[in-house]
Amino acid sequence: MTPGEVLLVDDDNAVRTVVAQALRRAGHRVRTAANLAELDRELRLGTPDLLITDVVLPDGDGIERAMRLVAERPDMPVIVLSARNTLATAVRANEAGAYDYLPKPFDLDTLGRTVARALARRGPVEPRPDVDDDHALPLIGRSPAMQEVYRVIARLVSNGLTVLVSGESGTGKELVARAIHDLGPRRHGPFVAINMAAIPRELIEAELFGHERGAFTGAAQRNAGRFEQAAGGTLFLDEIGDMPIEAQTRLLRVLQQGEFTTVGGSRTIRADVRIVAATNRDLRQAVARGAFREDLYYRLNVVPVVLPALRERRQDVGALARHFLDRAAESGLPRKMLDDDAVDVLEAHDWPGNVRELENLMRRLAALSRDDQISAGEIREMLGEPAATPAQVVAIDDAVRAYIDRLARTEPKVLEDGTLYDRLIAEVERPLIEAMLARFGGNQLRAARAMGLNRNTLRKRLDMLGIDPAPRSPDL
Known part of the structure; x- marks a missing residue:
């Protein structure tokens, strides 16, 4: 790792203190600022090797300032931090030319690795066309899983790479495809979607590539296919795993050669589209079964985006x-x-x-x-979920009786030494706390509220029971 000088801008004193300490322990020299005015003062004293800035500062927008700094000092990488954990923020940071975007709360180890990579690179990042922060983006969520999705989308919108979106049905795969289209350079072109599972096998090639008059029975006139309709824009191939193997062969040829012919035609047509495919199936298993071409899988899976289940x-x-x-x-x-x-x-x-x-x-x-x-x-x-039923209560009652019966057989003295109550509560408390933390995604505040506990009380119980709800560095 090459140490460097880092300028950290954040209006939260606790964040400045903890991050600065962590970076100094890693060997970096660190200067700090609480707002844009202090940032400008620090820049007059000397240009750092790396800038880390929050988005919302008391006297302005950190991303807008970062964009100007990237233009003025293209060799200085910028890392953007933000508690506004939306797709729009990730995209704005990327468009400003930032090296990376980290949503708050972030992991100190992750920040340290990002700083090391940025300092090792120290090269210009090309700014992208601007997008408004209140742009009507379709994806919602501030969970860590969605933050990773946002970061991937922000990095790929400006290029024409083929994208494969995978996830269970109903997770929003078409919304990802539309976001990639709406935020990319092809945004003014058409967005055309086709669902492979909804089209009869014998018609898929005609739907994709179009057909000439008389190409088959019922073809009374020439029809443009989805590739032609999407020219200059994005073609979204939904449920790609349901595509027949013979149509996969022709699609592969188009992806390799960048051109196609209509069904029944001879004229070569250039395929001027960006491909975004989606599936709710495991295509690797389909490849292993021989149901999906391996070479097509790798052509489609240039940039994978995996959507989490709700x-x-x-x-x-x-x-x-x-x-x-x-x-x-x-x-x-x-x-x-x-x-x-x-x-x-x-x-x-x-x-x-x-x-x-x-x-x-x-x-x-x-x-x-x-x-x-x-x-x-x-x-x-x-x-269709009734409130607690007598059957559920009986199940808990049976579990308590079974526990007491087992102790009576294996440790009969427990029934005489006055420790039974504490033993039983201890047995119940650990799975109860672990279950509530799992239910609320590790959120201690919500878990404590659900159990009727003070958050500090819950933290003490976690320490006493040796439960680690989140094995990572402190959140900031």
């Missing part, structure tokens, strides 16, 4: 639900709100249909809920 980012459920209620109101349905208990129920659900299922539920609730505020009971009723 159950893997439960902390985003509340924001998504409120967004869908707002959209329902914009479409003419009554405006509704969610109470805190309702959000807890939504976060606890596993969402087998993912984001699409959540959106449909919110629209039904907006249309059918009798009150302005949606309750937890209404959501349970809609989801």
Whole structure:
């Protein structure tokens, strides 16, 4: 690692202190500033090897200042930090020419590795065309899983690389494709989507590449295919795993040669499109079964984007639900709100249909809920999840009795020495805390509230029981 001089700009004194200490321990020289005015003062004293800046500063926008600095000092890499963990922020940072973007809270080890890579590179990053921060972007969520998706999208929108988006049904794969198109240089061209699973096998080639009059029975006139329709724009190939093997061969040829002919035609047509493909299947397994061409898989999987299932980012459920209620109101349905208990129920659900299922539920609730505020009971009723049943209580009761019976057989003195209560509570407490932390994605505040505990009390119990809810460096 090559040490360097780092200028850190953040209005949070705690962040400045902790980050500066970590970087100094790694051998770097660190100067700090709390706002843009102090940043300018520090720059007059000398240009650092690397700038780390927050986005929202008391006297201005850190990304806008970073953009000017990248233009003035192209050899100085910039790392952007932000608590506004949205796709728009990631894209703006990338367009400003920043070396990297790290959402808050971030891991100190990750920051240290990013600083080391940036200092090793120390070369200009080409700024991209600007995009407004309030651009109507379709992806929502501040979970770590979505932050990684944002960072990948921000890096690839400006190039023409082929992208393969994978994820379960309902996770928003087409939204990713549209974001890549809308934020990229082809944004003024058409966005054309085709679902491979919805087209009869015998018609897929004609749908993709078009056909000439008389090419087959019923072809009364020439029709342009999706490749022609998407010229100058983006072609989204949804459910690519359902494409017949014979059509895969022709698609591979187009990707390799950049041109095609219509069905029944002889004229060569240039394929001026960006390809974004999507699948809810494991294409590697399909390749192993011989159901998908290996060479086509590698042609499509140039840049992989993996979308998490909604159950893997439960902390985003509340924001998504409120967004869908707002959209329902914009479409003419009554405006509704969610109470805190309702959000807890939504976060606890596993969402087998993912984001699409959540959106449909919110629209039904907006249309059918009798009150302005949606309750937890209404959501349970809609989801078909009754409140605690006698059967569930009996199951817990049986577990306690079984535990006592086992102790009576293996450690009979426990029933006489007055330790049974403490033993039983200890047995229950650990799985209870671990289960609640897992349910709320490691969020100690929500887990504590759900259990009726003070957050400090929960932290003490975690220390006492030796439970590590997040094995990583401190969050900032």
